[in-house]
Structure formats: C-alpha cells, structure tokens
Amino acid sequence: MGLDKKLFIYYTIALSLNSVKFIFPVAISDRKLREKSEMRSRILETAKQLYVEDGIQNVSIRKIAERIEYSPATIYLYFLDKDSILFALHDEGFRALFTRQRDVARLKDPAERLRKFLETYIEFALDSPEYYDLMFILFTPVPKFLKTAEWRYGRRAFQMLKATVMECQEKGYLAKFDPDAASLGIWGGVHGIASLLIRKRITMLPEVELPRLAREAVAMYEEALLGKSGARQRTLIK
Numbered sequence: 001m002g003l004d005k006k007l008f009i010y011y012t013i014a015l016s017l018n019s020v021k022f023i024f025p026v027a028i029s030d031r032k033l034r035e036k037s038e039m040r041s042r043i044l045e046t047a048k049q050l051y052v053e054d055g056i057q058n059v060s061i062r063k064i065a066e067r068i069e070y071s072p073a074t075i076y077l078y079f080l081d082k083d084s085i086l087f088a089l090h091d092e093g094f095r096a097l098f099t100r101q102r103d104v105a106r107l108k109d110p111a112e113r114l115r116k117f118l119e120t121y122i123e124f125a126l127d128s129p130e131y132y133d134l135m136f137i138l139f140t141p142v143p144k145f146l147k148t149a150e151w152r153y154g155r156r157a158f159q160m161l162k163a164t165v166m167e168c169q170e171k172g173y174l175a176k177f178d179p180d181a182a183s184l185g186i187w188g189g190v191h192g193i194a195s196l197l198i199r200k201r202i203t204m205l206p207e208v209e210l211p212r213l214a215r216e217a218v219a220m221y222e223e224a225l226l227g228k229s230g231a232r233q234r235t236l237i238k
Contacts, residue, residue, distance in 0.1 A: 040078050042068055044092065047085045052130045056138060059085070086134065093131030094153035097124050105160050110167035115222050117161055118190050122218045125194035126211050133198055136191060161187060173226055186225065193217050 065072040107113040125132045162183040168174040
C-alpha cells in the first residue's frame with residue numbers, strides 16, 4: 001500500500017473519530033433530558049394516583065418513592081417538597097384547560113365564544129375531576145401560588161374570559177358591570193355546578209344522569225346570560 005493511500009485512510013479514520021466525539025455527547029444529552037422528563041412525569045402521575053385514592057393527606061415524598069420503587073432522595077432531585085409536586089400538578093391542569101380554551105378563543109363572535117368557554121369548562125371538570133379538585137377546590141397548594149409568579153396558565157385563562165366578557169358588553173350582549181366582577185360572577189356560576197358534581201353533593205339525583213344534567217344546567221345558565229344572542233343554535237350534548 002502506497003504512502004498516499006495510507007495517509008488517506010488515517011485521515012478518514014481521524015475524521016470519523018472526531019465526528020463521533022461530537023455526535024455521542026449530543027445523543028447522550030438528549031437521552032438524559034428525555035429520561036429526566038419521563039421520570040418527572042412518572043412522579044406527577046404517581047402523586048395524582050395517590051391523591052385520587054385517598055385524598056391529599058395520602059400524598060407524600062415517601063409514598064411516591066415507594067410506589068415508583070426509587071429512594072426519596074431521587075424525588076428530591078426533581079421537586080423541592082410535596083407542595084412543589086402539588087403546584088406542578090395544579091399548573092399541569094391549568095395548562096390542559098388553557099389549551100382547550102385557546103382553541104375556543106379563535107371564535108369571532110364573543111357571545112358564541114363565551115358559550116363555548118362555559119361548555120369547555122364544564123367538560124374539563126367532567127373529564128378531569130381530580131385536576132379540577134386540585135385547581136379550584138382544595139386549599140392546600142394556594143399559599144405557594146401566592147408567593148410565585150409562575151401561575152401563568154391560570155392567569156391567561158381568566159384573561160381570555162375577561163376579554164370575551166368585555167367584548168360581549170361592548171356589543172350589548174351583557175350588562176356593563178365591572179368586567180372583573182362580571183367575569184367572576186360568570187366563572188362562579190359554572191364553578192358551582194362543577195364543584196357540586198365533583199364533591200358528590202347532588203345525591204338527590206340519579207348519579208348516571210349527573211353529567212347530562214350538569215351540561216344542561218350550564219346551557220340554562222348561558223341562556224339566562226345571553227338569551228338568543230350570537231349565531232349559535234343551541235344543541236345540548238347528550
């Protein structure tokens with residue numbers, strides 16, 4: 001083999017090894033990020049399961065660690081304490097609600113948009129009662145929220161509702177009360193229906209009928225607020 005050919009082979013091998021040095025760290029880094037994200041999701045899902053099974057008092061770092069078969073020290077690599085886990089679950093729930101409402105926010109007619117906001121809200125409560133309870137009923141995580149500016153999805157959801165209420169007021173669909181007060185009143189009405197349902201306070205009615213009755217109650221509330229305004233022909237979800 002000639003000298004030139006040997007040099008060419010050595011040069012090719014050197015380039016290949018150099019490329020590997022760059023490729024492997026990136027691949028390893030990506031894998032570690034993916035594994036970290038998966039572990040964080042696993043911790044949150046386990047905390048949610050414990051919460052659903054036996055309430056907030058059943059959620060602890062030790063019990064989460066036992067359930068996923070890791071040491072408590074591993075949990076602390078991802079979350080500072082139990083409140084941090086609850087806060088993350090709370091934020092995750094608001095992000096899911098915000099995602100649903102963001103799609104509704106594209107509707108041009110504000111009356112139709114407000115109707116859809118209320119329907120989306122009750123559907124979220126029916127689909128995700130454990131999240132709803134943590135987000136809107138349970139008191140425990142609140143002190144942490146008051147000390148942080150990270151509650152972005154909850155704030156955005158309220159701002160979307162308020163903006164829609166203001167548009168409805170401008171078009172004469174709603175009376176011109178203070179927009180914050182009007183938004184709070186509208187939110188509170190649907191929240192009351194959801195809370196009664198989730199906390200099982202409607203025992204006088206057949207349980208199998210409760211989702212339908214909740215949807216129809218919201219539809220009645222919409223009619224009381226908006227009448228026949230908006231382009232929508234009301235159809236109840238059976």
